[in-house]
Amino acid sequence: MGKIEMKHLFWMLYACLFVSVLVEVLLHLSPHFHAHAAFVWQEIPGFGAVYGFIGCILIIVVSKALGHHWLQKEEDYYEKH
Amino acid sequence: MIPIEHFPVLIIAISLLSAFTILLAGWVNRKSCCLITIATITFQFILSIFILRHVLTVGTIRYWLGGWRPPWGIEYVVDALNAFVLVVILFLSLLVAIYSKRNVEQEIEAKKLPTFYSIFQLLVTGLCGIIVTGDMFNLFVFLEIASITAYALIAVAGGRALKASYNYLIMGSLGACFYMIGVGYLYSVTGTLNMADLRILLPPLYANRAVQAAFVFFVIGVSIKAYVFPLHTWQPDAYTYAPSTVSALIASTMSKVMIYALIRLIYSVFTLDFIRSYMGLDLVICWVAAMAIIAGSIFAITQRNLKRMLAYSSVSQIGYIILGVGLSPLSIWGLYGAVAHILNHAVMKGCLFLAAGAFIHKEGLWNIRDFEGLGKKMPYASAAFTIAAISMIGIPPAAGFASKLFLILASLEASQYPFVAILLLSTLLNLVYFWRVIDRMYFVGHGHGHEEATDGGESESELPLSMLVPMLILAALCIILGIFWLTELPLPLFYEILSDLGVSGGVTL
Amino acid sequence: MIEWLHPGFIYIFGALLIPFLKGKWQKAYLLLLPVLAFVDLQYMSTGVFWRIPFLEYELVFGRVDKLSLVFAYIFVIASFLMTIYALHVERSGEHVAAFIYVGSTLGLVFVGDLFTLVVFCELMAISSMFLIGYRGTRAAFEAGLRYIMVHIFAGACLLGGVIMHVQATGSIAFNTIGLNDFASYFILTGFLINAAVPPLHAWLADAYPEATVTGAVFLTAFTTKSSIYVLIRGFPGVEVLIWLGAIMAVYGVIFAVLENDIRRLLAYHIISQVGYMVCGVGIGTTMALNGATAHAFCHILYKALLFMGAGAIIEVTGRSKFTELGGLYKYMPITFWLYMIGAFSISGFPLFNGFVSKTMVLEGAALAHLPIIWLLLEGASIGTFLHTGLKVPYLAWFARKEPACEAREPPKNMLVAMGLTAFLCTLLGVYPQILYRMLPYPVEYAPYAVGHVIGMSQLLLFTFVGFWLLRGMLHGTPTITLDTDWFYRIGMKKFIWFCQKPLMTFSSSVNNGLMKLVSSIVWFSRNPAAATNIMVNSVAFVVLRPFNPVYKQYARNLEELKKTYPGNPAKSVAVGTGVLLTLVFLAFYLTIYFIYA
Amino acid sequence: MELMTPLFAILCPIIAAPLILLSKRHPNIREGWTIVASVAMFALVLSMAPKILSGEVIECIFFQTIFEGIDFGFKIDAFGLIFAITSSSLWILVSLYSIGYMRALNEHAQTRFFFYFCIALVGAIGVAFSGNLLTFFIFFEILTVSTYPLVIHEQTPEALSGGHKYFAYLLTGGCFFLFAIMMTYYLTGTTDLTPGGISALGSASRMILIVMFFCFLLAFMKAAWMPFHSWLPTAMVAPTPVSALLHAVAVVKAGVFGIVRIVCYVYGVDLMHELGLWLVLAGIAAFTMIVGSFFAIAQDNLKKRLAYSTISQLSYIILGAAFLTSNGIKGAMLHIPFHGFMKITLFMCAGAIMVATGKKNISEMAGIGRQIPVTMLAFSITALGMCGIPPVCGFISKIYLCFGAWSLDQYGIIFLAIILISSLLDVIYFFPIIYTAFFREPEGERSGTGEGKIKEAPIFMLVPLTITAIFSIIFFIHPNTLFIFDLVNTAIAELGPLFGGI
Structure with missing residues (x-):
């Protein structure tokens, strides 16, 4: 995969990100929408995006912290103990 | 046809006559001595069977010697107990006599043979006499005949046997002496020597110290003769150094006869009442017997010489019989056990001594340590030995098991639990010393490498048949008797003995 | 009785033939079995079939409804795909194990009673164990053992629960169980382990990665999903x-x-x-x-x-x-x-x-x-x-x-x-x-x-x-x-160590003690008199240590005795002793009797 | 005629024994006798099953003994027949196996071996057939003594000391047994094995009953309950067929058989319960089950491990009987034949491994599963069965034991847990063997030629162990094979009212 292709891909990605949020905002503005939102946050446009981003960061950071301080051990851990 | 009432005296008379005949015949032909002995004993044995049958069917035989009524004359009384013991003794003597033929030829100088068999026959006479007589003093006479002949027989081997015989002589005389003292005491207070009379006259005198002392002297006198521990000191040497035949004979017969005498004294002269109310004898005797059982076994364990081990084993086994006697006031099973073990031990010990003799005869082996591979060299003798040993240990269905059962039941009935423990412990001790021999004979040493091709072959004609057959008969009897005692068949005998001894009822199960 | 052929049995009994076929035939046969089973499923109608009396109970091998059918379909389809994936594997044993594994899972989705459920569960565990073991590495060896241990533990929980459940309800039918008593806790635990629910999940992450390449593919599908089936059937809404x-x-x-x-x-x-x-x-x-x-x-x-x-x-x-x-x-x-x-x-x-x-x-x-x-x-x-x-x-x-x-x-x-x-x-x-x-x-x-x-x-x-x-x-x-496997990995190690070291040391020391006792008895029995003598001397030797000259003599004595032991135990007793004993005995008897009487 | 069947059955080995001795020069004829006798005995034993199943008891009394109330004779009830069927059927297979084993290893004294094997079977069958304790004891002792030459067959010092230990334990047990028997007789005037217990025993003093019970327990050291188990692993010095006989069929089974007899046929359920003895017994059994497994885990020698496994498994039977519930006793009775078939397979496999590869230790067995697949497959199947994993018959007996445990009121959960934990422990010591054999690469690469030399054991050994392995599966699918299950039910029905039940 060439460098230029990567760049294109990233542009496409940014477009997708933008579109997905935009569509939802539009949806929320449309009068027909409020049909089934089970929870409050489903009514916030872009919630999924925020949750996805934050969730991803959290998962990585939290588990890495856990692993670093506690759970991760050298590979011959069980042979030694 | 001579009526059966005469048979008891016939047994004695023929035997006595034959003893002298042998001596005479020996001048003519030495080989005939043995044959005459065998023939005589066979005849005696047949007579004894008739007697037993008669006693069991008709009743006690009373024979007044010379027609003199007691208390002046000597009375021969044969009831179920003596008849039974008589059969046992004669049967064993017969087998030993057959066995002796070839064995003695090897062990004893040829010129001594007539004397040997003559004394042999006299010993049998003495034993029979002790059994059939109903007179205290006559019993002493036969006791002495038996003892003196026994000393002589043991001494025949020469060498160390002489010292052993001398030892025996001293101790035996001491025993006889004690017995005599007892007889004296009784005579002094009752004025009679006849057992039946004594039985009638004694009860009022039970509290008399002289009677009690007499009893103690009897017990100790007989105890010495029957080598009850710790008065057995003469016995191991005597048994070890005597010729094999003699060991077998006296081991299987003499002590039994002595115990018979003890039973006779306890039941027919004194009574259970006397023992129960005045002596508390039962338990003391029992404890002595228990000591004998354990000590005999322990001594046996320490032995390396097979015959010596068997001798100590006898000390232990006599303990069984004495225990049975001691328990008999409390439970009839005690008497059953004692009676059964008289036969069982005679058969088992006879077989063991015969086998031991065979080992010496053929291989010259005395020490257990040298027995390796004997099971292959002498398969039949070893097998006989093994069966008898298993029987001694008391593994069913061999004979020893039955007597052990009786004795355990007797102890339970008497509520004397320690004796159960002692009997069972003794089983284990027996196991230790007999199994050591069996292990040596069959299993130790020649493990791998010896393929089956090597067994058999030379072993076919291991022993002369005349030695082998008695041994095998006894071995077979060990098993047969084991089953026999378990069946109902001996019950009539037991009942008869009980009623003759006046113990009918009272103690039942 | 036989309404239809049980698809699980097509696999299980079909699997037994696999080792006897070679090369292309084997491959064709491997593909044929799932197809057969699929066809079989097509002809299945809902209902309860294959009731087999067993002991005092009636086992139900074929309870067919929409729930079991959907699971059966996916299992059969998946097994077909996975068989294709595994087609290049030469070792028949692996195929056999995989097919028995699939078969027992299929059996499990159709069971109508608890006993059969247990049976298929255990069968599943055992056959899947082979898929791990065939990897042949040391890690796989150990992981496989842990895997099977955990599953047997699950099986034990399940069995215990089933026993209690059957005893309580009197019926072995497998229907909605719900979480209401001791029995159901046990059964649920059994299946939670199989479904790898934390903290009982560690076996999965431990064992699957160590399985063979193709075996792991099989493993992913069946064990956990079949227990989901059981949970749906037995514990909905818990x-x-x-x-x-x-x-x-x-x-x-x-x-x-x-x-x-x-x-x-x-x-x-x-x-x-x-x-x-x-x-x-x-x-x-x-x-x-x-x-x-x-x-x-x-x-x-x-x-x-x-x-x-x-x-x-x-x-x-x-x-x-x-x-x-x-x-x-x-x-x-x-x-x-x-x-x-x-x-x-x-x-x-x-x-x-x-x-x-x-x-x-x-x-x-x-x-x-x-x-x-x-x-x-x-x-x-x-x-x-x-x-x-x-x-x-x-x-x-x-x-x-x-x-x-x-x-x-x-x-x-x-x-x-x-x-x-x-x-x-x-x-x-x-x-x-x-x-x-x-x-x-x-x-x-x-x-x-x-x-x-x-x-x-x-x-x-x-x-x-x-x-x-x-x-x-x-x-x-x-x-x-x-992960939570730490507990049993370390625990097991410690446990086996405990068995091999302290326990065995203890038992052998007890044993040795006994043997020593026995041999000392044997030693003693070789000549009790001399042995007693030696013992007395050894005691004296210790006691007399402060008194130097005497102690030395005892030491020499002891040496001498030990050297000659056991000596000749067969010493004859002198006549005098015999007579003395007799007299003592007489005295003893007389005393006792006279006192008693 | 029918009444004499038990006599004929036991006569088969009795007659065969001297014939074996006589034909010692002709190994084929000698082994022929063994096979003929075993097959004949099996047929005779099995032929009694229909009658027993109809609820009758075959009594065959030889004579009334001197002890009033004790007959010497056989009384074959359902439970006895189970043991008889187990031992007689396995005798056929072990005989075949021994032929292969003894010849393959070119053992010495083969005649002696087969002779005492015969005698041991007399003991085992006699024990199964005995109608009262005295008869039981006699055959019990015959069994003990006749197995001694088998145990020390190798005649090495090690074998001898093992044999001595064996003897010391078992004959000491015999002494206790004798005492207990005579005590029973003294107290009740009978020693008949009565379903539901000897009722007269109930009137004896509690103390004596309890002491007597312990004597009975000590008598059955053959059952190798802890701490009186150590003879069993030591007796492993014996040749493998003997170990198989000792551990699966004759000796140890006679021990547990005796314990069940005592619990159900002498003391009876009510008395056991009243005296609280069931709990003591169950406690001992539970302890043995668990600790036996601990010991097994620590062993590296395959036969030793199997020996400790036996110790543990026998206690399943004891435990089942101790529960006094119908399911518990059923489980116990079922476990006798089932464990017999399974354990004998395991031992035969151990022997086959020894013959084929010369390996005795588990740690050396890496990769042998590929070299001797049939043997190891049989081993694996039965090992599964020992762990109580379907589809092998161990599962069925375990299920009943669990049921039996759970029907206890207070202690149910404890004993249930113990049974389940014990089967987990079984897994811990059995699965590493299977795993090592199949999945572990042999240490150190061997050259191709060396690899090729290892072949399956001789066919004589392979066939019996395959058959028993197959049987252990058949017993699972159809527990009534050889009438076992029906017999157990009949036996349970005979026992009368028991605790528990569904």
Whole structure:
């Protein structure tokens, strides 16, 4: 995969990100929408995006912290103990 | 046809006559001595069977010697107990006599043979006499005949046997002496020597110290003769150094006869009442017997010489019989056990001594340590030995098991639990010393490498048949008797003995 | 009696023939069996068949309804695909084990009584053990042992529970059990272990990565999903399962971050995905149960696909650690794209099957008004995409310019199998009605509502952003991660050590003590008199130590005695002693009697 | 005629024994006798089953003994027949196996071996047939003594000391047994094995009954309950067929058989319960089950491990009987034949491994599963069965034991847990063997030629162990094979009212 292709891909990605949020905002503005939102946050446009981003960061950071301080051990851990 | 009432005296008379005949015949032909002995004993044995049958069917035989009524004359009384013991003794003597033929030829100088068999026959006479007589003093006479002949027989081997015989002589005389003292005491207070009379006259005198002392002297006198521990000191040497035949004979017969005498004294002269109310004898005797059982076994364990081990084993086994006697006031099973073990031990010990003799005869082996591979060299003798040993240990269905059962039941009935423990412990001790021999004979040493091709072959004609057959008969009897005692068949005998001894009822199960 | 041929038995008895066939015949036969079973399923009608009297009970081997059928279908389909994937394997034993494994799972979905349930559960555990053991490595050897131990433990729990249940109800029928007594706790525990619910899950992440390449593919599908079936059947609506499921979903995701082994990472995602199903079972509404069933169905397909992809890498390169992989794209592009279909499916991208089933569970949670659960599950799918969709492909196929080892596309049969599986994943994603028609309850759910699609897309797209920002943190490290298996791994080691060392030392010391006692008795018995003498002397020797001259004499005595021991025990007793004894005895008797009388 | 069947059955080995001795020069004829006798005996034993199943009891009294109330004779009830069927059927297979084993290893003193094997079977069958304790004891002792030459067959010092230990334990047990028997007789005037217990025993003093019970227990040291188990692993010095006989069929089974007899046929359920003895017994059994497994885990020698496994498994039977519930006793009775078939397979496999590869230790067995697949497959199947895993028959007896445990009121959960834990422990010591054999690469690469030399054991050994392995599966599918299950039910029905039940 060439460098230029990567760049294109990233542009496409940014477009997708933008579109997905935009569509939802539009949806929320449309009068027909409020049909089934089970929870409050489903009514916030872009919630999924925020949750996805934050969730991803959290998962990585939290588990890495856990692993670093506690759970991760050298590979011959069980042979030694 | 001579009526059966005469048979008891016939047994004695023929035997006595034959003893002298042998001596005479020996001048003519030495080989005939043995044959005459065998023939005589066979005849005696047949007579004894008739007697037993008669006693069991008709009743006690009373024979007044010379027609003199007691208390002046000597009375021969044969009831179920003596008849039974008589059969046992004669049967064993017969087998030993057959066995002796070839064995003695090897062990004893040829010129001594007539004397040997003559004394042999006299010993049998003495034993029979002790059994059939109903007179205290006559019993002493036969006791002495038996003892003196026994000393002589043991001494025949020469060498160390002489010292052993001398030892025996001293101790035996001491025993006889004690017995005599007892007889004296009784005579002094009752004025009679006849057992039946004594039985009638004694009860009022039970509290008399002289009677009690007499009893103690009897017990100790007989105890010495029957080598009850710790008065057995003469016995191991005597048994070890005597010729094999003699060991077998006296081991299987003499002590039994002595115990018979003890039973006779306890039941027919004194009574259970006397023992129960005045002596508390039962338990003391029992404890002595228990000591004998354990000590005999322990001594046996320490032995390396097979015959010596068997001798100590006898000390232990006599303990069984004495225990049975001691328990008999409390439970009839005690008497059953004692009676059964008289036969069982005679058969088992006879077989063991015969086998031991065979080992010496053929291989010259005395020490257990040298027995390796004997099971292959002498398969039949070893097998006989093994069966008898298993029987001694008391593994069913061999004979020893039955007597052990009786004795355990007797102890339970008497509520004397320690004796159960002692009997069972003794089983284990027996196991230790007999199994050591069996292990040596069959299993130790020649493990791998010896393929089956090597067994058999030379072993076919291991022993002369005349030695082998008695041994095998006894071995077979060990098993047969084991089953026999378990069946109902001996019950009539037991009942008869009980009623003759006046113990009918009272103690039942 | 025989209404139809039991498909499970087609596998189990069919498997026994496998070793006798060779080469092409064997391969054809291997493919024939799943086809046969599939045809068999087509002709099956619902009802209860195959009642077999056994002991005092009646076993029911064939309880057929929509629920069991849907599981049976996916098991048969999956086994067909996996057999294709495993077709190149030469070792018959592995095929036999796999087929018995599949057969027993099929047996399990049709059982109508608890005994048979136990039997098939155990059979499943045993046969699957072989799939791990055949790997032949030391790690596989040990992991396999742990695996079977855990499953036998599960089996024991199950058996205990069944026993109590049967005793309490008097019937062995397997119907809804519910969580109401001791018995049900045990049964539930048994299946929670099989379903790998934390903290009873460690066996899965421990064993699956050590299995053979093809065996692991089989393993992903059957054990956990069959216990989901049992949970749906026996414990629908048990509330504790909601929480367990949600925690499970997140737990797997968190641990997956730390993993360095490609298949172990995927294994943690099995845990995570099964969490959705457990959660669905816990919610217990028809929507949620349908969701759980559907998710199980889809999960089998995409997880198999993912493991096939990972397996292909291991098959070709022989390596499974991220630290040793990377840069494979140049050599294995087909594998990569097929893998990515699986990855999109598991992440729940629209148009892939994960989307149509996962959202059902989410919808179930939403309808039951469980906000936190919903958030947790949603969060778990972030993590799922993060790892399977982004981290694995990134680290395995890219991340390096050149791979550290040789690489090429895997054997054809593997690719075919992956292709077929990928096809099914997409097919179900595009036409979810195929799946929905098979579900046990009528489906009133439209996955492709705009809201769902948008919400899911946002979530996953922004996950990518997060990933891209933090991708530096995600590189593998040569470590392992502690999990709850720590307890039994260490515990077992200690336990075996205890048995081998302290216990054996103790027992042999007792034994030696006894033997010493016995031998000293034997020593003593060789000559009691001399032995006593020696003992007395030794005591004297010790006591007299302060008095030097005497003590020396005793020491000499002792030496002498010991040297001559046992000597000759057969010493004759002198006559005098005999006579003396007699007199003592007489005195003894007389005294006793006179006192007594 | 029918009444004499038990006599004929036991006569088969009795007649065969001297014939074996006589034909010692012709190994084929000698082994022929063994096979003929075993088959004949098996047929005779099995032929009694229909009659027993109809609820009758075959009594065959030889004579009334001197002890009033005790007959010497056989009384074959359902439970006895189970043991008889187990031992007679396995005798056929072990005989076949021994032929292969003894010839393959070119053992010495084969005649002696087969002779005492015959005698041991007399003991075992006699024990099974005995109608009262005295008869029981006699055959019990015959069994003990006749197995001694088998145990020390190798005649090495080690074998001898093992044999001595064996003897010391078992004959000491015999002494206790004798005491207890005579005590029973003294107290009740009978020693008949009465289903439901000897009723007269109930009137004896509690103290004596309890002491007597312990004597009975000590008598059955053959059952190798802890801490009186150590003879059993030591007796492992014996040749493998003997170990198989000792551990699966004759000796140890006679021990547990005796314990069940005592519990159900002498003391009876009510008395056991009243005296609280069931709990003591169950405690001992539970302890043995668990600790026996601990010991097994620590062994590396395969036969030793199997020996400790036997110790543990026998206690299942004791435990089942101790529960006094119908299911518990049923489990116990079922476990006698089932464990017999399984354990004998394991031992035969151990022997086959020894003959084929010369290996005795588990740690050396890496990869042999591929070299001797049939043997190891049989081993694996039966090992599964020992762990109580379907589809092998151990599962069925375990299920009943569990049922039996759970029907206890207070202690149910404890004993249930113990049974389940014990089967887990079984897994811990059995599965590593299977795993090592199949999945572990042999240490150190061997050259191709060396690899090729290892072949399956001779067919004589292979066939019996395959048959028993197959049987252990058949017993699972159809527990009534050889009438076992019906017999157990009949036996349970005879026992009268028991605790528990579904």
